[in-house]
Amino acid sequence: MWSSAVVVAGYGDSQPGEMLENNVVNDCVQVYKWLQNRTESPIYIWGHSLGANLATSTVARLDQNANLTGLILEAAFTSLTDELYFHPYVKYLKWLPWFWDTVVKPLQHNGFLFDTTKHIEMVQCPILFLHAKDDEIVPYFMSQALYTASKKRNVSEWVLNDTKLVLFNAKIGLNHYFIYRDSFTFFHILLKAKSDHVLCCEEQNIAVLCQNSLKLLKLRNYASVSVLRWRNIGQTSLDVNTNVIKDVILYKSNNDRFFKMVNFFGIAQFGFWTYLSLTAYQTLKDIPVSQSTESVWWRKINFGENRWRNSLTIISFLIGWGILAVSWLYTLRAVKYLILRKGGQQATIVTYTPLGPNRMFTLDLANVSSTQSRTAATSFIPLKVKGHWFYYMIDMKGEFRNTVLFDHTAGLKRLRRTTNVPGCDYACFYVYGRFLLNI
Structure with a gap:
């Protein structure tokens, strides 16, 4: 090279x-x-x-x-002027009175036509x-x-x-x-x-x-x-040659300690916010408050009133549940191993789980699509798996054991469509x- x-x-x-x-x-x-x-x-x-x-x-x-x-x-x-007028990131700015005078015209003046x-x-x-x-x-x-x-x-x-x-x-x-x-x-x-x-x-x-x-x-x-x-x-x-004679590990990431900490954080937050929601529901009492004009606005609110007590209870519980759900989803979508199976037609994805044991499943490579190439990715490579919600994430800090096979199997972007070209018999x-x- x-x-x-x-x-x-x-x-x-x-x-x-x-x-x-x-x-x-x-x-x-x-x-x-x-x-x-x-x-x-x-x-x-x-x-x-x-x-x-x-x-x-x-x-x-x-x-x-x-x-x-x-x-x-x-x-x-x-x-360039026409493109700026229709560009999705700029079309909302073009109505500002200063935009053309301070952005577009200086570009033209400096030779960017x-x-x-x-x-x-x-x-x-x-x-x-x-x-x-x-x-x-x-x-x-x-x-x-x-x-x-x-x-x-x-x-x-x-x-x-x-x-x-x-x-x-x-x-x-x-x-x-x-x-x-x-x-x-x-x-x-x-x-x-x-x-x-x-x-x-x-x-x-x-x-x-x-x-x-x-x-x-x-x-x-x-x-x-x-x-x-x-x-x-x-x-x-x-x-x-992707027709391998035995199973080949394409990628691995040993990051168990990090995901244990993520799930411990999620469980702890879920417990904290659940306790807070129970406390709000059980201890807030419906006590009338003074509506004096001299009181600050929050002192005029009766948090023991049903609408406020129930709202605080539900919101607190949903915050805890949301943190736990995100931590678990992130764990379940993090790829630990990616294995190309014998014959090169299938791949096994192994992910972390919140409770410790690994989760794995095998599927055809035709059902896996990488939305970003390995060489262009900076932090993660999102993998779209047919029939699964959300993306599976390959951490770039992990180890690619066989970059050539990865780039030509699981690392390909598949558009999931068929283009028919009239009069063309090529594969x-x-x-x-x-x-x-x-x-």
Whole structure:
């Protein structure tokens, strides 16, 4: 395994400079030229969300697009101003009278325009637009607007004919982040592209797929800082044999003492609040109180009155019961062991219990879905188990005994759906690329 790092302008050990749109695009151009000098095969640039703008700006800045084969824009927005207007985290702030003058205009003044509509006019290669109709971050009509603008370019007719817009039905559930995992994307982009190299720009990632069109890179967010980093992934999904000849422990966590303390705390709190509720019910007497105007407000309340006494009793009991329930639920959902069973088709989940003995159950791997990858998780990996309420939690402080098998079995996100592609007889599969370039 080898790695090298290039820090984006304005960050870390790079030369002094500002973190501006122009500087980031210059970095992307240099990455493309670096790749272009090392291969003769077709190259596609793939951009996601904010990365779609960077990808478009990069292609527009290249000399005659440097013979680029194609541009793929996933969940692209028309401009930063438009995106801020519709972004779910900002849409409630836009009505404030000072918001545009103190936030949006200073961004524009400092060079953060991200005007995709303007840059797309200078793209000379075919463009594929991908957008999910249930995207809550970037509305899909922005891709429609960009597609309309791209059809007005002064380019060859075949380029316009090869420029396509694909909108994914909201029922599929791809949202803003998961289009690249869809089987339609695999078949109609990677298999038909017949390209050995794809340069991908994501909102926090830039990736290079350097193997062949059958090996799709599963993008991962390895860092939240703007550091350009190469990573060599030694094994692809096609190389991993999950058909194990004996049971394999994928993960273990020996944290019995902690959960004993959690449950002792829950039981103690339940006892305390239950005692408090009984005391309130038995000792509070209905004694009239003075309504003098000179008394503070709480002295005017007759806590022995039935409505107050019963309310205090019920509330106290519910607080104790709630603390006990949360401590027990947390214990029952904490994974102690995760075991891949012989044959690689089933897994056994072993959890802690409030009273000591372990609880375990075995189920098919098809019924287990990891909502977050091991490399991206910071504290816990939530596991969704079909037919079970809530998530099972894998503590990242535990020990992953076999990371490769975990990533390709229990660590996969399964979307629990079937995508039918008309006229396509390929089997549905998920595989990885070999090289990852990550921002």
